[in-house]
Amino acid sequence: MTQQANRATQSTKDDPRFTEPRRMTGAQMVWEALYLEGVHTVFGHPGGAILPTYDALAQYEADGRIHHVLVRHEQCAAHMADGYARTTGEVGVCIATSGPGATNLVTGLATAQMDSVPIVAITGQVPTNLLGTDAFQESDVVGVTQPVVKHNYLVTDVHELPLIFKEAFHIAREGRPGVVLIDICKDVQNDIGLFRYDFDIELPGFEPWPAVEKSALIDAAELINKAERPLILAGHGIHLADVSKELLELVEKAEIPVVTTLLGTGDIPESHPLSLGMGGMHGEAYANRAVQGCDVLIAMGMRFDDRITGRLDQFAKQSKIIHFELDKAEVGKNVTPHVAVIGDLGETLPALLPLIEARRHALWVQEISEWRTDSSETDILHYETDQLIPPFVIRQLWHANASTQKETIVVTDVGQHQMWESQYYIHEQAGMLLTSGGLGTMGYALPAAIGAQMAHPDRLVWAVAGDGGFQMTLQELAVLKQERNLPVKIAIINNGFLGMVRQWQQLFYDKRYVGTPIVSPDYVKLAEAYGIPALVVRKPDEVTAAITQANNTPGPFLIDFRVKEEVNVYPIIPPGRAVDEMIRRPKSAAVMQGYSGVEPSW
Amino acid sequence: MQHTLIAWMRDKPGVLNRVAGLLRRRNFNIDSLQVGHSEKPGISRMTFVVNGDEHMTDQVIKQLRKVVDVTQVEDVTEDPSIIREMALIRVHTATETRSEIIQLVDIYKGDIVDVTLDSMVVQIVGSEQRIDALIELLDNFEIIEMVRTGPVAMVRGSRTHSRRKSIAGWRASRNGAISAEEANRFSTGGV
Numbered sequence: 206m207t208q209q210a211n212r213a214t215q216s217t218k219d220d221p222r223f224t225e226p227r228r229m230t231g232a233q234m235v236w237e238a239l240y241l242e243g244v245h246t247v248f249g250h251p252g253g254a255i256l257p258t259y260d261a262l263a264q265y266e267a268d269g270r271i272h273h274v275l276v277r278h279e280q281c282a283a284h285m286a287d288g289y290a291r292t293t294g295e296v297g298v299c300i301a302t303s304g305p306g307a308t309n310l311v312t313g314l315a316t317a318q319m320d321s322v323p324i325v326a327i328t329g330q331v332p333t334n335l336l337g338t339d340a341f342q343e344s345d346v347v348g349v350t351q352p353v354v355k356h357n358y359l360v361t362d363v364h365e366l367p368l369i370f371k372e373a374f375h376i377a378r379e380g381r382p383g384v385v386l387i388d389i390c391k392d393v394q395n396d397i398g399l400f401r402y403d404f405d406i407e408l409p410g411f412e413p414w415p416a417v418e419k420s421a422l423i424d425a426a427e428l429i430n431k432a433e434r435p436l437i438l439a440g441h442g443i444h445l446a447d448v449s450k451e452l453l454e455l456v457e458k459a460e461i462p463v464v465t466t467l468l469g470t471g472d473i474p475e476s477h478p479l480s481l482g483m484g485g486m487h488g489e490a491y492a493n494r495a496v497q498g499c500d501v502l503i504a505m506g507m508r509f510d511d512r513i514t515g516r517l518d519q520f521a522k523q524s525k526i527i528h529f530e531l532d533k534a535e536v537g538k539n540v541t542p543h544v545a546v547i548g549d550l551g552e553t554l555p556a557l558l559p560l561i562e563a564r565r566h567a568l569w570v571q572e573i574s575e576w577r578t579d580s581s582e583t584d585i586l587h588y589e590t591d592q593l594i595p596p597f598v599i600r601q602l603w604h605a606n607a608s609t610q611k612e613t614i615v616v617t618d619v620g621q622h623q624m625w626e627s628q629y630y631i632h633e634q635a636g637m638l639l640t641s642g643g644l645g646t647m648g649y650a651l652p653a654a655i656g657a658q659m660a661h662p663d664r665l666v667w668a669v670a671g672d673g674g675f676q677m678t679l680q681e682l683a684v685l686k687q688e689r690n691l692p693v694k695i696a697i698i699n700n701g702f703l704g705m706v707r708q709w710q711q712l713f714y715d716k717r718y719v720g721t722p723i724v725s726p727d728y729v730k731l732a733e734a735y736g737i738p739a740l741v742v743r744k745p746d747e748v749t750a751a752i753t754q755a756n757n758t759p760g761p762f763l764i765d766f767r768v769k770e771e772v773n774v775y776p777i778i779p780p781g782r783a784v785d786e787m788i789r790r791p792k793s794a795a796v797m798q799g800y801s802g803v804e805p806s807w
Numbered sequence: 808m809q810h811t812l813i814a815w816m817r818d819k820p821g822v823l824n825r826v827a828g829l830l831r832r833r834n835f836n837i838d839s840l841q842v843g844h845s846e847k848p849g850i851s852r853m854t855f856v857v858n859g860d861e862h863m864t865d866q867v868i869k870q871l872r873k874v875v876d877v878t879q880v881e882d883v884t885e886d887p888s889i890i891r892e893m894a895l896i897r898v899h900t901a902t903e904t905r906s907e908i909i910q911l912v913d914i915y916k917g918d919i920v921d922v923t924l925d926s927m928v929v930q931i932v933g934s935e936q937r938i939d940a941l942i943e944l945l946d947n948f949e950i951i952e953m954v955r956t957g958p959v960a961m962v963r964g965s966r967t968h969s970r971r972k973s974i975a976g977w978r979a980s981r982n983g984a985i986s987a988e989e990a991n992r993f994s995t996g997g998v
Contacts, residue, residue: 351825352832356875359820376875410817410878534869537862 217241223403231363232261232394235327238370240270241402244298246659248274248285252302253342255329257394274659274688277680279306281652283313284678286324288656290317291639292614294447296377297656300327304342307388308349312646314384315353319643320468321441323382325373326350332392333361346388355383363396368404375406380413381532382445415533417548417556424544425503425527426560432501434569435461436524438484438513441468441642442506442531444635446550449473451558452505459564462573464492466507467623468642471632481573485513486778487624491576493776493784496521498572505529506550509539510643519783529553583790585772586629592769593745595622595698599629602667602696605752607631611665614639614657618650618674621704624774626669648677654693655684665694665756672699672725682735682761690760696752697728697763700770708773712788728765739763809838810864811890811960812855814871815845815879822876826853829874835859835867839957850878854959888962892955894938895920896929899949908948915941926951 217223222241229237235258239247251259265271276282279301286297297317301310307328317324331340347359356376358369366389373385429435443452453473456463464484465472473480481492493515496502502524507513514520517539528535528542529550536545546553581587585596599622606613615630616639617623623640632638639657641649654668675697685691698704707721732739742751742764755762775790816822823842830837838856845852857867864882871880900908908927912919917931931941935958942950 347821348824351821351828408875410872411875412872532873534866534873536869537865538869541862 217403224401226399226401228397229400230257230261230394231360231366231389231396231398232257234363234366234398234400235370235389235394236261236265236271237400238367238402239298240265242370242374243295244271246272246274246289247298247300248276248282248289248656249300249327250276250279250282250302250306252304252306252329254303254331254391255300255306255327255389255394256302257391258300258327258329258389261394274655274684276652277683278678279309280311280313280648281655281678281681281684283310283317283324283326284646284649284652285656285659286326287313287317287320287322287649288616288639288653289660290322290324290382290656291320291653292636292657293660294445296323296325296374298325298327302329302342303331303346303388303391304344306342307346308344310386311350311353312644313652314350314386316641316644316646316649318353318355318384320641321382321445322384323377324384325370325377326354326384326386328386328388329394330359330388330390333390334392336361336390346386350386353384354386357386358388360387360389360393363393363398366393366398367400367402371402371404372406372408376408376411376413380411414549415531415547417546417552419556421544421546422553422557422560425529425546426557428501428525428527428544429459429461429503430560430562430564432499432525433566434498434500434572435459435566436495436499436502437461437463438466438496438502438504438507439463439469439472440466440505440507442529442550443469443472444506446506446531446554448550448554449635451554453477455554455558455561458558459561460566460570461503462495462570464488464496466510466513466642467627467640469507469635470627470638471635474633475631476633479570481577483627485510485784486515487628487774487776488513488784489577489628490580490776490787490789491573493778493787494576495573497523497783497785499524499569501525501527503527503529504540504542505554506531508532508535511539513784514539515778515784515786516782519785583775585775585790590769591745593743593748593766594772595700595766595768596625596629596772597745598696598698598742598748598766598768599625599669601748602669602752603630605749605756606665606667609665609756611663612661613637613665613667614654614661616640616650616654616657616666616668618668618670619645619647619705620671620674621700621708621772621774622669622671622698624705625698628774647671647674650674651678651681651693651695652684654695655681655688655691658691658693659688662692666692668693668695670695670697671704672697672701673703673723676723676725679731682732682737685761686736692760692762694755694761695763697765698768699725699728699765700768700772701725702770704772705774707771708777711771711773712777713779728763732763737761737763739765741765741767743767808858808860810857810859810867810882810884811888811958812857812864812868812871813881813883813960814853814855814877815847815850816853816874817876817878818844818849818851819876822851825874825876826871829870830867833866833870835863841957841959843959854957856958883960883962886962887964888960890934890958890960891932892935892938892958893930893932894942894953894955896931896942896945896950897921897926897952898929898945899951900925900927904948908945911941911944915944917941 282299286299290297377385484492526542650668650670658666703721729739776787921928
């Protein structure tokens with residue numbers, strides 16, 4: 206990644222578009238900077254204070270340099286930029302006006318920042334002479350967004366604009382990615398200045414790529430080589446550093462099982478015998494038992510979120526912990542490791558590999574596979590039922606998508622379906638599941654799927670949402686039409702409840718369902734109003750046909766899965782409990798259905 | 808335990824807010840915070856006293872270092888350092904107590920900076936304990952008003968910090984937008 210940055214700086218040194226100072230307005234500078242940063246698509250909504258910038262866009266849109274996607278709510282502009290950035294690894298860009306436009310962005314920006322997604326957000330601001338006067342559509346955007354961004358700027362001088370853009374992209378992209386917001390006063394957009402884009406970035410307080418300490422790597426390797434029951438806990442960092450291959454090499458060389466976080470889904474292929482899937486609150490029982498039972502826990506590119514650790518003082522008590530992490534502040538924040546390897550995984554993991562001895566851990570792997578058998582006996586997929594249950598829908602979605610041979614991106618919303626997706630969809634590749642892991646933002650699925658599809662027109666993109674979350678951002682259906690029938694497929698797991706909250710009410714609040722029953726519109730008619738073909742599915746035997754039809758239909762498609770209402774996500778670790786104190790699915794007396802799921806062989 | 812931290816930051820609009828906001832958001836317990844200019848134009852220097860365990864202090868330092876405008880953070884608790892506070896104390900006086908107060912202030916090497924018939928203002932610079940002690944004494948004569956700075960700190964011995972130029976001037980001059988004279992004006996302080 207650093208090499209890429211170097212190459213970029215090199216090419217800018219002899220490219221006249223970067224070095225030749227040109228006179229232009231602040232508004233033009235915005236687009237010129239975006240263009241030189243390699244941005245092709247921006248997501249936004251215009252308004253008064255950003256109008257000069259939108260006016261300058263005309264020329265860039267006319268000659269096809271930059272495409273603007275008009276959103277229906279600014280929150281979704283941030284989610285779209287988020288989906289775009291997660292699937293490309295490039296910086297996503299969203300743009301909004303001052304006041305309400307900017308405050309609407311906040312949820313989306315916080316979502317991206319929590320999940321380390323690079324975004325540059327541009328907002329209009331009232332003219333400098335009106336700053337602080339409570340002018341029409343004025344809000345202190347820099348103040349409001351400060352706690353949820355990596356850095357932000359208020360631009361009051363047009364001469365600073367080019368360097369600020371260069372810095373913003375640099376900060377968003379380098380190191381642990383994050384969100385940078387640029388708030389530009391309206392008069393600055395109109396002012397004329399000189400544009401150059403060949404600056405060297407000098408940010409003394411910004412240390413994106415800390416140096417790797419060789420001694421830490423040696424200590425880590427020593428612990429791993431001595432381990433009898435090692436376990437890797439892999440997170441988003443593996444995907445961000447693009448080291449899935451190296452991870453798999455390490456895993457196979459030393460036979461170390463892998464548990465992933467939600468955002469680490471697919472860090473190693475989930476059909477691999479050493480993949481234990483997701484751990485934590487709704488992780489598989491055997492994954493959590495492995496975490497509690499291991500003697501060396503190797504955490505890579507993850508931050509020990511409370512959803513993965515459960516009760517902290519009971520977490521992996523018997524194990525030595527090794528933490529591979531880029532962000533120094535994450536080391537020792539929740540869990541104090543015995544060995545901390547600070548640095549980019551793209552650097553540390555390849556350097557670790559030769560230090561690791563080839564080993565087998567037959568006993569440990571055997572033990573885990575016994576736990577795994579025990580878990581699969583209570584798997585809901587084996588239950589004899591003719592009702593439509595969500596895990597079945599998700600598994601069938603995986604079957605149908607796998608048979609299309611297309612690269613498939615699944616974008617989930619937040620709630621029960623998100624956990625089922627994680628449990629029952631089999632991800633063979635990192636970065637193919639987009640989901641709001643840290644902030645848990647309902648309404649994320651549809652806009653993020655639109656962003657992902659804009660980045661990859663040829664891929665199959667499925668937005669999987671609950672009936673609660675989908676209703677938070679369903680206005681973006683219009684974007685699918687406006688963007689020339691963008692082929693996003695939508696699956697609504699419709700159970701008539703805010704399911705995850707209902708589950709908590711059932712388990713921890715004596716089944717008082719307060720505020721959780723939710724009425725939905727007729728989604729088929731709704732889709733029809735937007736000119737989107739749709740189906741409703743009520744029975745298990747209709748599922749596959751419907752998904753196949755969606756996959757074969759060009760353009761968008763919506764399926765409303767009317768699933769059984771009160772199905773719970775198991776296992777669940779009650780809040781404040783240790784990860785091995787989980788509530789398991791009650792064993793049912795029902796006849797086992799047999800082979801209804803899939804046990805893919807490696 | 809109390810930890811004394813020193814942070815250097817670019818003197819940009821809102822930087823104090825960034826730092827204060829971070830401390831509030833992360834629920835860090837700050838006893839005192841002092842900001843002022845450093846020897847470098849465009850760089851402010853902040854002295855904090857943090858009340859917390861090792862874990863919290865470690866987090867305060869690491870999180871502060873993540874703020875882009877913060878250029879450097881050091882924990883000087885373990886270093887031999889000079890830590891000073893200043894206080895202005897307006898104390899009630901009467902004819903019979905005035906000389907006693909002056910004597911006490913003298914012992915504590917404070918100064919009398921203002922006198923009226925029934926009160927005087929005492930200025931004292933020193934360690935936190937010394938100021939506490941004087942205040943406790945003066946309390947017997949009725950303190951009318953008081954203001955205290957938090958501690959500021961500097962490490963003893965010979966230490967140098969690398970010089971950094973003013974960012975604003977550098978930024979504007981790199982952009983070719985301002986003349987050398989204007990750049991010089993920028994570099995004399997933060998913008």
